[in-house]
Structure formats: C-alpha cells, structure tokens
Amino acid sequence: MVFSLLSVADLDGREFMELVNGAKRMKAAMARGRKTADLNNMIIGILFEKPSTRTRTSFQAAAIRMGGNPIYLPANELQLSRGEPVKDVARMLGGWLDIIVARVYLQDTLVQLAEYSKLPVINALSNIEHPTQMISDFLTILESKGRIEGLKMAYIGDGNNMANSLMLSCALTGMDLSIASPNGYKPSDEYVKKARRLSESTGSKIEIVTKPAEAAKDADILYTDVWVSMGEEKEAARRLRAFKGYQINSSLLKYAKSDAIVMHCLPAHRGLEITDEVIEGRQSVAWTQGVNKLYGAASTLKFIAKRK
Secondary structure (H helix, E strand, O other): OOEOOOOHOOOOOOHHHHHHHHHHHHHHOOOOOOOOOOOOEEEEEEOOOOOOOOHHHHHHHHHOOOOOOHHHHHHHHHHHOOOOOOOHHHHHHHOOOEEEEEEEOOOHHHHHHHHHHHHOOOOOOOOOOOHHHHHHHHHHHHHHOOOOOEEEEEEEEEOHHHHHHHHHHHHHHHEEEEEEOOHHHHHHHHHHOOOOOHOOOOOEEEEEEEHOOOOOOOOOOOEEEEOOOOOHHHHHHHHHHHHHOEEEEEEEEHHOOOOOEEOOOOOOOOOOOOOOOOOOOOEEEEHHHHHHHHHHHHHHHHHHHHHO
C-alpha cells in the first residue's frame, strides 16, 4: 500500500522519531555538501499553490543531494489554474513521477492527489497542517536540548495549521504543550481532542489558555507563527487587533526557563508576533530551525522512498 504523509497523525510515535533521528543522520551524511543515493534517480514533483522559500528550496536541494530529480510545478503555470480538476492532473502526474510534494490551500487537494495519482504524497503545508515542518523543528529541539520527552513548549498566537501539527507532534513524543490564543482564534476542538487521545499513551499534557504569560511559565521552548497566514490577507486588520499582546518579547521570555529557546517557522514579521530583539537574540534558534528544513525534507523523502 502506498504511504502518504498528509498529517502528523499518519505516523505513530516511533515513526515520528524515526523521521527526526533520520534527519539527524542525514545532516551528518550531507555535511560539507556530500551526496547520497537514497532516491536512485526518482523524479520528485514539487507542486506548490502558495509561495515558499524554505520548504520549496529544502525539498529541491534534498532531492538533488539524494540522487533524485526534482521538477518544480507552480500551480499557476499548470492547467489547474484554468480549472482542470485536481483528480485529472493527479492521474497524469501519477504516470510521470515517483513522489509528489505539495503545498496547497486545501487539505482535500492533497487527498485527491494521493487518491488519483496512486503515488506517495507529502504535505508541504495545507490549510490545516504542516507535518514536514515538525521534523525539522523537533530535530532543532533535540539538538538544542538533547531530548524531547518531558519538555514543555509554549505556542503563542494563532491556533492555525502550525498549532494543529504541534499538538499532534507533542502528543506523540511526550512533550507538554501550552497554547495561548485569543478567543475566536483557538485551535479547533477536533485537533485538541485528537491530540489528547494520542497523549494518553505518552503522558503529554495539551492545554489551551488565553494568557501568553500562563502558557510561557516554566517553558523550555517558546514558539510562534505569523498572525496573518497566506490566504488571510483580507482579515489582516481584524487579526492585528485580536493578537495584540500575543507577542514573544523580552518581557514574555522572563516567564520561561532561563535556558529556554525561541522558535519561529518563518517568515517572521518583526514587531508583530515577535520582536527583532528576541529573534536576533542568543535564545533564538530560528535560523538553525530554517536550515534544518533541508534535513527534515531529506529524512521525509528517504522514509517515503523506502515504502514506495
């Protein structure tokens, strides 16, 4: 059976950590630009409906370094942009490619790509999840803290696709997670319940609060994301009002542990969800986190290729 990674919940805790540790090994294997032969000339279609700097470049670079052949497929240059159904495009891609990496507006697009292409599909971001970001993020945490289980993460901001994937990832790995979001922007009840079910076997604590200081108290990791995601630009003014006070700054950092690290999936809007002082400060690992996307992408591609 073809395996696609559309959600963190497609993995169990062992598989998730296999991907994280795989990223660590790929980082060592690719040191100083070395290449591997893990993809053995596979053709990797990189279909993106949304702009991307880190995710797109990471997957393309990883495919090349692993002996694969990436083809970038911007949706606005495909017949998708003229109304061709996803399932029709998927059938064609299934005849030409080996793996599809897709960044889409709607999760259902990923589901259709997987169903009709009969290929492994990797979710490189949708409206409800960003699973591959989790692999590089948890690699960064492992490198910074030496462990994952038993740590506390505080996520400050929008209960969006990043919050959804963080809840599932923390639940799978035994990390506590406290999310602080304003009313009206909290994570969906569906994902909270899903994460708490997964956490029953790991002891992870998933809590949703409204006060950033409450979430940040004694945290090992502070994490944030943009207040206005791609596709939400029309809501910008309303969101900026709602999220005022949900900023990672030096004052909030004092509530966390003294050796806490600060994470951001980038791009960052300095002066909004995070201050320039903090993201450029000694506790920030945002740049390592971004560079590690290459190794998260490589580990995911290898994991998928082995199961193809």
